[in-house]
Amino acid sequence: MKKKIIGIFVCMLLIVTMLPLTTMAGDPENPEIEDEASDLFGPLSFAWQPSFIDIEKGWFQDDAENLHITLKVMDLSFKYWRQIYSIHWTYKGTKFSVGSHIVLFGTQKGSFLREEIGQSRDWISTEIEEHMCESDDTITWVVPKEILGDVHADDILEETYAWTAIRTPFEPVTYVLFLGEIVKDYAEGSNYIIQY
Ligand SMILES: [Ca+2]
Numbered sequence: 001m002k003k004k005i006i007g008i009f010v011c012m013l014l015i016v017t018m019l020p021l022t023t024m025a026g027d028p029e030n031p032e033i034e035d036e037a038s039d040l041f042g043p044l045s046f047a048w049q050p051s052f053i054d055i056e057k058g059w060f061q062d063d064a065e066n067l068h069i070t071l072k073v074m075d076l077s078f079k080y081w082r083q084i085y086s087i088h089w090t091y092k093g094t095k096f097s098v099g100s101h102i103v104l105f106g107t108q109k110g111s112f113l114r115e116e117i118g119q120s121r122d123w124i125s126t127e128i129e130e131h132m133c134e135s136d137d138t139i140t141w142v143v144p145k146e147i148l149g150d151v152h153a154d155d156i157l158e159e160t161y162a163w164t165a166i167r168t169p170f171e172p173v174t175y176v177l178f179l180g181e182i183v184k185d186y187a188e189g190s191n192y193i194i195q196y
């Protein structure tokens with residue numbers, strides 16, 4: 001318990017340090033995305049509802065330089081599986097997402113911003129910074145606004161949603177055995193209005 005409390009304190013400090021000037025437009029109390037517990041779907045969901053990918057909520061925040069996007073699941077922890085976490089939105093007609101793949105008990109991970117090229121279903125992928133906080137069950141991605149284009153206050157991020165999933169650690173096996181994700185979760189959200 002003590003460890004958990006210290007962990008939460010460290011997470012809060014991190015977030016406060018990351019957001020020195022931000023007013024709370026989207027925040028944990030007013031999240032753009034909210035979801036139910038134990039509502040996972042996919043081929044093995046009838047037998048398995050792992051809380052470590054079960055979406056609880058997600059929210060956006062921004063300061064002058066960066067967009068901060070946070071996903072909270074029911075109980076974040078890192079297992080053997082390929083765990084995939086993502087939040088998506090559309091900005092000025094272009095689809096964006098932030099996401100992380102975490103494999104083999106958290107020993108390997110990658111986090112990225114993806115931008116769809118036109119309507120091509122091809123993507124530009126850029127590595128980005130993320131903060132994973134197991135003690136408060138959140139992943140926060142940091143996206144420099146300059147990557148998104150000419151972002152201004154009152155611009156709208158629309159069609160927001162969160163998506164999480166589990167695949168086998170070695171991706172080709174996933175497709176051979178399960179035709180995709182073993183279990184997954186999805187939650188639609190409301191628009192976010194850029195503050196700065
Ligand atoms: Ca859920």
Ligand SMILES: [Ca+2]
Binds near residue numbers: 035039040
């Ligand atoms: Ca859901």
